[in-house]
Amino acid sequence: MTEQEADAGEATSPTAVDGSASMKTDVGVSMLSVYRHDVHKSRGRSHADAAAEFAGVPVNEPVPLGADGDAALLSRPRGEPAQSVKNHISPFRLSLVTGETATSVGRVEGGIRNALAELVQIEDPVEMHAAWLESSVASIFNESVYYPYTSLKFHTLLTAALVDNYREGYGFDELYLVVDQAGDEQTDPRAVPHRTVLLMPSFGLRVTGEPGKQPAARLGAAPAQSWADVWTRLPEHPFDVDDDRMWRVVDAQLRRIRSWSTALQFIEESYAWWRTMQRRSRIGGGEQ
Secondary structure, eight states: OOOOHHHHHHHTOOOOOSSGGGGOOOOOHHHHHHHHGGGGGGGGGOOSSOEEEEETTOOOOOOOOHHHHHHHHHHHHHSSOOOOOTOOOOBBBBBBTTOOOOOOOOOTTTOHHHHHHHTTTTOOOOHHHHHHHHHHHHBBBOOOOSSTSSSSHHHHHHHHHHHHHHHHOOEEEGEEEEOOOOOSSSSSSOOTTTTEEOOOEEEEEEEOOOTSSSEEEESSSSSOSHHHHHHHHHHHOSTTTTTTTTHHHHHHHTTTTTOOHHHHHHHHHHHHHHHHHHHHHHHHHEEE
């Protein structure tokens, strides 16, 4: 199977809804397998051509309940993939912030292979989720060589969130994007195991069928590249666009981006870039 065929297969999987065939598939698969299922994409390999083991642990195992295909549809077009960026056929992600490949933005401590091995060798599912939220190595890869602005890191976190919700009996059309704000300036927002898909210093974003009283917006009737629509429907956004120009720029872009993994990566990377610019400005000011 070619990478193109594998990509097309992922992006045409049925939506997992109550009573569907996908809801009746094996629910005994460990969440560890879900986080490890796409490690082969770090080498630009298809599922069919990928090794069954990496760094001494099983990888490339099937994801239950159709969640992998549904997560793919959140970030990529349905059907046969087409190269979206000319002359960039690489597993390394292109950055919307810098326009460069993610590997040129900064180094991965310990090297890419070692960092990836440490990530997949974690044996506790909750710790694995927390590690993916913080991972820098997972963010340098795209989820498809045909769509290089997508993010393997956030595709994996979205897949895990869908699996966890589907196992609780929620259909896709019952899910929400929820904003979790930090309690105050001295505390970080709490990560909800397997549901939080982005964790920042002052807020988190979570996919869940249980929004509670938090600001939330429905994901929609079926998986689609709907990020901009869902983001726009949120009754409250997690940052103040009136007081900070950087967040105004980010918010404006988030109202245009359709791909979920691309949008989540854009938020994370924009914040990191902003912090880097702040540090450089302080250092430069101190030298004058």
